[in-house]
Structure formats: C-alpha cells, structure tokens
Amino acid sequence: MNELTIAMPKGRIFEEAYQLFVEAGFDLPQEISDSRKLIVEAPGERIQFILAKPMDVPVYVEHGVADIGIAGKDVLLEQLRDVHELLDLHISNCYIATAGLPNTTMNEIAPRVATKYPTIATNFYKEKGEQVEIIELNGSIELAPMIGLADRIVDIVSTGQTLKENGLVEYEKIVDISSRLIVNPVSYRVKSERIREFVAQLKKELIKR
Amino acid sequence: MGKIQMFEKPLGMRDSFPEVNEQKEYIRSTARNFIRNKGYDFIKTPSVEYFETIGKASAIDESSLFKLVDNQGETLVLRPDMTTPIARIAASKLLKEKNPLRLAYYANVFRAQQREGGRPAEFEQLGLELIGDFSAYGDSEIIHTAVELVKTLGVERFRITIGHAGLLTAFLTNNTNTVEQVDTLRQLLVEKNFVGFEQKLDDLGLLEEQKENLTKLIDYTIDFKTFENFRPFLTDEQQYLIDQVEQLKRLLKLQLSDPSIVSFDFSLASHMSYYTGMLFEIYAAGSGFPIGNGGRYDELFQQFGEQVGAIGFGIRVDRLLEVLRQDIVKEKRTLLLFTEGAYLEANKLAEERRNNAERVTLQYVEGVHDLDAYKQNFDEVLIVSEGGSLHE
Numbered sequence: 384m385n386e387l388t389i390a391m392p393k394g395r396i397f398e399e400a401y402q403l404f405v406e407a408g409f410d411l412p413q414e415i416s417d418s419r420k421l422i423v424e425a426p427g428e429r430i431q432f433i434l435a436k437p438m439d440v441p442v443y444v445e446h447g448v449a450d451i452g453i454a455g456k457d458v459l460l461e462q463l464r465d466v467h468e469l470l471d472l473h474i475s476n477c478y479i480a481t482a483g484l485p486n487t488t489m490n491e492i493a494p495r496v497a498t499k500y501p502t503i504a505t506n507f508y509k510e511k512g513e514q515v516e517i518i519e520l521n522g523s524i525e526l527a528p529m530i531g532l533a534d535r536i537v538d539i540v541s542t543g544q545t546l547k548e549n550g551l552v553e554y555e556k557i558v559d560i561s562s563r564l565i566v567n568p569v570s571y572r573v574k575s576e577r578i579r580e581f582v583a584q585l586k587k588e589l590i591k592r
Numbered sequence: 593m594g595k596i597q598m599f600e601k602p603l604g605m606r607d608s609f610p611e612v613n614e615q616k617e618y619i620r621s622t623a624r625n626f627i628r629n630k631g632y633d634f635i636k637t638p639s640v641e642y643f644e645t646i647g648k649a650s651a652i653d654e655s656s657l658f659k660l661v662d663n664q665g666e667t668l669v670l671r672p673d674m675t676t677p678i679a680r681i682a683a684s685k686l687l688k689e690k691n692p693l694r695l696a697y698y699a700n701v702f703r704a705q706q707r708e709g710g711r712p713a714e715f716e717q718l719g720l721e722l723i724g725d726f727s728a729y730g731d732s733e734i735i736h737t738a739v740e741l742v743k744t745l746g747v748e749r750f751r752i753t754i755g756h757a758g759l760l761t762a763f764l765t766n767n768t769n770t771v772e773q774v775d776t777l778r779q780l781l782v783e784k785n786f787v788g789f790e791q792k793l794d795d796l797g798l799l800e801e802q803k804e805n806l807t808k809l810i811d812y813t814i815d816f817k818t819f820e821n822f823r824p825f826l827t828d829e830q831q832y833l834i835d836q837v838e839q840l841k842r843l844l845k846l847q848l849s850d851p852s853i854v855s856f857d858f859s860l861a862s863h864m865s866y867y868t869g870m871l872f873e874i875y876a877a878g879s880g881f882p883i884g885n886g887g888r889y890d891e892l893f894q895q896f897g898e899q900v901g902a903i904g905f906g907i908r909v910d911r912l913l914e915v916l917r918q919d920i921v922k923e924k925r926t927l928l929l930f931t932e933g934a935y936l937e938a939n940k941l942a943e944e945r946r947n948n949a950e951r952v953t954l955q956y957v958e959g960v961h962d963l964d965a966y967k968q969n970f971d972e973v974l975i976v977s978e979g980g981s982l983h984e
Contacts, residue, residue, distance in 0.1 A: 445880060446880050447879075447880035465880075465881070467783070467784035467785070467786075468783070468784065468785040468786060468787045468788065469784070469786050469787070470786070470787060471787040471790075471791075563787055566784075567880060568784065568875070568880070568881065568882070569875045569876070569877070569879060569880055569881065569882070571784070572751045572753050572855070572873070572875040573749065573750075573751050573875055573876075573877050575751070575855060
C-alpha cells in the first residue's frame, strides 16, 4: 500500500475534517490536535498529515509534496491552482459577498473595493461590467468602508455577525464556500487505486450525513 | 513593472546551462535513434507562422500565443505547438508522396504564461505523428511507442491513462441539450473539478434522468470497472465507440510487456480541443504535471482540406528532465595544464587522448586566475612541463 501525504489546514477546519475522517472509519491516532508538530503520522492507514496554513494547502498539493489536501473553495478560487477538486466535504460552510455601509452606492469617479481576495473580487466586478480599483488587505477588511478607504468590501460571511457589529450590510452574494478535497493530478494517476479507495470511503460517509 | 535588471529574461524564458543542455542533448539523441528505428522521419518547421492559419487551427488558446507583426502588416505567431504545422506540411505536400505518413520532431514551442511567470513559456517538445491511419492498430502503435520511448529515456515509475474524446462527447451530448452545456461540463472534467461538475448539473436546468446519468459518470470514474457500463447510455449508432476502445484495450494487452501501467479513465478530457478519438496522458513520479500527452485528432486535417486519420503524442522535455536522474549523462572531464615551453607536447598529448574519445581541456597554467577553484570542475588534472614530463 502506498503512503499517502495529506495537507491539512491548521485550526478549526482541521478538527472538523479530522472528525470526518474518523467517522468515515479511518484508523487514525486519537490525540493529535493539541500537539505543535507540523507532521503527524497515522501508521494504521499509512497516512502522513502535514499541517499547513490554509492558504498554503493548494500550493503543497499542486507541487505534489502532498498527494491530497483540504482547502476552502475561497482559496481555490483565489489561487486557481492546478489541482483536482474531487469532493465537497460540506464542512465550514460560508459564502463570499460584497458589503458596505448601509444605503450607500459606489463612488462614481473612483470606485474602490477592499478585499483579501483580489482575484475573486476582480473577476466578480469584471463580469458585472464595472471597472473598480481593488485594494488588497490582509485582515480586518471591515475597517475599510468605516474609515473611508473603500466603498465596498469583498469578504467571507459565515454568520454575518462581524458585519453587523461593525455597522455594515451585505449587498451581493458572490459564491458559496465550503471545504473541498483536492488531489494532485499526478498522484491521482500514479497512486490511483489508493486515492480512489480513499475518496470512495469518504464519499460514503458524506452521503450518510 | 520596475526597471529591468541586467540578469532578467522575458517572463517564462529560461537559460539552459551546460549540464542541463547536455541532458537535453542526451534525450534528443536517444529519442531520435529510437524513433527513427520505428520508421518515423524527423522534420523541422519554421519558428514563426501566420496567425490566420496555424494560430487559429492550433488548439492552444489565443491568449497564450506570442504574436508579432511582419513588415507587410500580417500577424504572425511563434509556433505554439508542432502538431498543427506538421498537419499543414502533410496536407499540402508530404501526404501526396507517402500515405500513411510517419513524422517526428524535436522542437521548441512557445506559450505565453498568464500566471506565475516562472513557468516556462518556451520549452522543447519531442513527439511524433502517424497520419493517414484510421485503425485501432494506429492508436495502439502510438501508445506502445510512447511507453517504450519513456522507458528508453530512463523514466522508471510512470503511468498512462487513456480516455476517448468521441465517447465522452457522445455521452455528454446525449445527456444535455446544447453544445454550450457540453463544453461547460467538459471543461470541468478537464480540470477534474468533480465538485463543480455536480453543482453545475443543478444550474443547467437538465432533466432528472440526464442529471442522474451525468452523476453516474463521476461515480464510474472514481470506481472504474469497464467501458461496457456505458453501453446503455449510448445510441445504437454510437455503440461502435465502445467497440473501438475495447479493441484498443485488447491490442495493448497483447503489445505491452507490463499492461498494468495502463489505466482507462472515461472522464479523461484534454484542454487540447482537437482530439476526436482516443487520448492519453503520461504521468511520472517526480513531476507535478503530465510529462506527455497525445491522441487521435482526425478533425484537425479537415481544416487543411484533407480527410485522413491522424494520431500522435508529444513529450515535454522540461518535465522529463525533472523526473530523470541528474546523472544520466556520464563523462570524464580531463584538464591538461601546460607550463611555459610545453605547448607542443601538451597539444600532442591532448590529441592522443581525444582520439580515444576522452574530453580534454587544454589550458595554459599561468592564464588561470584561481587554479584550485578551476580544478574543481574536472575529474582528472594533469600538468605538462617543459620536455614533456607529466605529473599531477
């Protein structure tokens, strides 16, 4: 049996995904979430987990140092990596939307949009036929309309609580987001039986849910 | 973009340093001998072609073409692939002299990169085309040759995945309502975006039965058993497509020494839109991308006014280099240093050794700035002093 390397995002998604694997019947060690290790072995299944930053998971998978990865659709849409997207894991569901101060319109002379997702934002406004200036921020995107940096933001919305607390309202929903199982194209071929079995077993659990 | 630095090259362009260049040369000559022994003739075509002809007929997306304008105002392209120029030559000249025609090439092709400029925009491709054959024997010959070639070049762990473009198109067409729907779904299969594929089914407004059949496609792909499963989804006129794949499967079983490296994938689709029949991709451990691909492209010739069957494959030399061991080229490098007055003796000695197929560098010892560092580049170092005495 070939060894499989799986890149997992650290944090909350990791725990949900790990739980999913356990329920799907994979023989995995009990306690790994509280350790600070970056590589964790699951000898029972000959699986090796790499713990990575969520944004980096598709990079590891595209370059083939991980065969499989779990990545948010937001990251996949933003980075457009060359990976196979085989399963929707239906965990950490949320969506990407535009938001801004209530009852405002875009500035006509210099419309500005602040976002952590420049590619998604660019494509969204391009398809709408609006030419806007995209301002890339790394966090606290909600600040941008509040202090007048931008008219709109493009960001992840899960409960809408953060928007509300900062006095912002949602304008347009762009796309639904959830975690996906991604696979390196060459691993998919070279380790095809192992990966197909893995995917089939996981899919069975997903249908049950 | 800031000021261009002296060391910079245009996006996606790479230098081949001596070591890599030798490896490429090794690949070229090994492949050339192997392919010529199979009865294929090598040809060369111009680097620059008309956009109107080759640029448009090529399966490469227009946004990936390098375009320029000649002094007549015509738009030209740097050739983005070799299959299309070869189809041009075959249709306009060579097929009239020999049919079926077996041609091969080793050439650089150009594809502009839209993302990640570090990826090569110019790379060497090695491939062959069998033109004028409609049969499954032709399909089998091409796949068999690809397998043997990759093996001959020293790739140890690789797999070939075979699909059928015509079969997939028939299946998708039967279960959708428009050509656009077929293209949308095919594109998702090219990306192997199964999640997107299943989600798209809801957006397209298909009948329940169509959706069910298309969902089965994904299930069968993840758990592939046999092409026979697909017979019920095809019309009577389309059944021959299954027969074609089954025949190819039988032929490959006879021909290949290790049939286990071959697998079939019904959902295999290619970004090269001109494939009409069987198509395949070659994957090797060590490269994140397929090292080669090929297939049957009968329809490309219709653009050049010919009705002939054609099959071929190409291997990306840059990706092949990634999967091959670094030491495929082994040679001994000798350095012959000579002192003042030993020039003649040194030359004679070098000549003798070169006649024995040894690689000898002749260098005046005082002309070297840092002798110790220079010596590091050689396997053997000899010093010739006046009178012809030899010592290390």
